[in-house]
Amino acid sequence: MSSFDRYIRFFADLAMDDVPLVGGKNASLGEMYRELVPKGVRIPNGFALTAEAYRDVIRAADAEPRLHALLDGLDKSDVAELARRAAAAREIVYAAPWPPGLREAVLDAHARLVDEYGKDLTVAVRSSATAEDLPTASFAGQHDTYLNVGGGEMLIDACRRCMASLFTDRAISYRIDKGFDHFKVALSVGVMKMVRADLAASGVMFTLDTETGFRDVVFITGAYGLGENVVQGTVDPDEFYVFKPTCRAGYRAVLRRRLGEKQVKMIYARGRTREATRNVPTPRAERERFCIGDDEVLTLADYAITIEDHYSAGAGQPRPMDIEWAKDGLDGRLYIVQARPETVASQRRGDVLYRYTVKDHGPLLVSGRAVGRGAASGRARIIRSP
Template sequence: KGGEELLRTIKKCLASTFNDRVIAYRDEKKIAHLKFALSVGVIKMVRSDLSSSGIIFTLDTETGFPDVVLINSIWGIGEMIVKGKITPDEFYVFKPTLKKGFKSIIVKNLGRKTRKYVYSEKGGLKEVAVSSQKQLKFSLNEEEILTLAKWAVLIEEHYSGKFKRWMPQDIEWAKDGKTGELFIVQSRPETVHAPKTASVYQEYEIKTKKKPVLTGIAIGDKIGIGKIRVIPDVSKINQFQKGEVLVTKMTDPDWVPIMRLASA
């Protein structure tokens, strides 16, 4: 929307370095609050609002298994994934055979892509419904899945070579709906499994057999216990106490400070 909007957005980027989530991150990493640098990259906008976008991990995010590429994909702008508002399509590609030239897609899971973000004529983003027909379609075809996987492997190999150690990547990508082109818009080190040095697989099991009160899709593989605390929205997070079980409708990165205190 022009130069003025660009300058406003750059100021928002600078200001975001002092939101609760970033302050908590610096405290955790022992980085002084005034001893850091920030740059803002400006590129031509990829029209993923007319197509799809998502995230790539160059390992299995649940187990840390290094020989797969995991691609998450949704319709529209990728912010919907970042905020955890919908379940994306998932594609697993096996690296060893991919490198030998084989079409190595080993898993395809259709997500629940009911909503998407598009650009608003007034500036910013707006949330709209995805048509029932598109909800039943994968948001990437086979050729696009393999192309993104190959790029992801090259990026991982580049940074692993540069830093002389395995450096799995957390990559953001977008597809331009006008040109059909795929773009890598960001890559950064994966921070959950990469720092681990032990090659041990851990499995957790509840010994007592009880009837479940609630079930759902797990995003981790451990077991937590504690007093339940229902927090309706992020403005009430000050009510949360360390060791409690957090229950809420949806979380996004703004919840990270108390998620670190939660037992589950």
């Protein structure tokens, strides 16, 4: 087997049963690219570095004994020690020499994307763990993503950083909580053509209401610029609801819409791998209007229903989905850039209702939009430095 065949898979060659090979995120992208692009869902092309690439990097550097020494017996409640050991683990992986043929395979695959999209191509580089995007454990946000990656050398650096991000503090803690063995999880890297949402808008949508768990709506959120601000919850986005039964019947209408503050937007910047994007204030005129129109909302709802139907058929049961979308400011089209099973609201029992009441109230210090119906108390700490 050639190095290219061992280490690279284009989306058109992947399906959902390839999770052990390329992780949940990349397997899902391949599944959608193969099965849903013919049905009208737009998905940018790309490729995955296989989990074997990560494993060969670890083997070539004889890194596993050093990683065991750092992670075996780790007490994650000791936050300072967790941070120290995680940083050391990431440095081991990032600095590890790549096995023969891996670098050349990545550059060859990148050159094929350049042939397809042109010399000005930039890509999104995303981590995809082999224990990721499962129906009960998504690992969302646990590993690193790099946007606006241009050129071969910047791509190689981003791939190294993604591999190392298997050992972020939050990923280590999450695996411990979910009972995953650190050394039975490998990391694949996804490389996808960037959608120029920095010139338009992007967001996240769910095929259920995330607050109540009601499954007959598509809930769409969006803001100007690249989607990381919406994914990470750092902006107050616009919100839209579409009723699925009438949409399926051909009576398409936006049920409800809410204008978000959209305080900042993420755009391209000139810099190294970790400096390729930046946040800027959103102009007031943009903040005072919705980031997409009703026709676009309904197109996204159609995409969401098509995606949910496909994954539900494959699972043999209803499968609510968590989907990332982006609008390209150059061609004006809407694209799907990620889809995974929704793992929070869909796990609630329909015959149990929890209601929380806060009995004692102090002075209001800050307010915002709730993302759930829970209540908690504790000590607030002010962090004055990174």
